[in-house]
Amino acid sequence: MLRSVKKLEGLTIGASDGAIGKVKDFYFDDEAWVVRYLVVDTGHWLAGREVLISPYSIGQVAWESETLPVNLTKAQIKNSPDIDTARPVSRQFERSYYAYYGYPYYWGGMGLWGWGVLSGGAVARVGRRRL
Numbered sequence: 001m002l003r004s005v006k007k008l009e010g011l012t013i014g015a016s017d018g019a020i021g022k023v024k025d026f027y028f029d030d031e032a033w034v035v036r037y038l039v040v041d042t043g044h045w046l047a048g049r050e051v052l053i054s055p056y057s058i059g060q061v062a063w064e065s066e067t068l069p070v071n072l073t074k075a076q077i078k079n080s081p082d083i084d085t086a087r088p089v090s091r092q093f094e095r096s097y098y099a100y101y102g103y104p105y106y107w108g109g110m111g112l113w114g115w116g117v118l119s120g121g122a123v124a125r126v127g128r129r130r131l
Helices: 074-078 091-101
Strands: 012-015 018-029 034-041 050-053 067-069
Touching: 012 074, 018 050, 018 074
Parallel strands: 012 067
Antiparallel strands: 012 018, 018 034, 034 050
């Protein structure tokens, strides 16, 4: 069943060891027409810090509990590279982000995700923020 990416807004992000926040927004690649990152508001857990979650880490949405599971721990997210989500994402940030999580780069290869294979089930092809 197709759903709008807008339906993901407000869902709780569930790390492997607990909830980390709620989906607030998206970074959208307007050349490839794909969501590259979910912007997650961590609320009081990380003093209002917003973090980016790549679709590489996303599992299947649990619509009944309004949860979007990710295969990350709270410690991984807490120690992830800082980003100002009010600004565009730079390639320099993306290199450090992808190196931190051990993800393959999506640029430089074929298809929407370069040389990487995406195993999650929640990748959307519409969004709002541009890279």
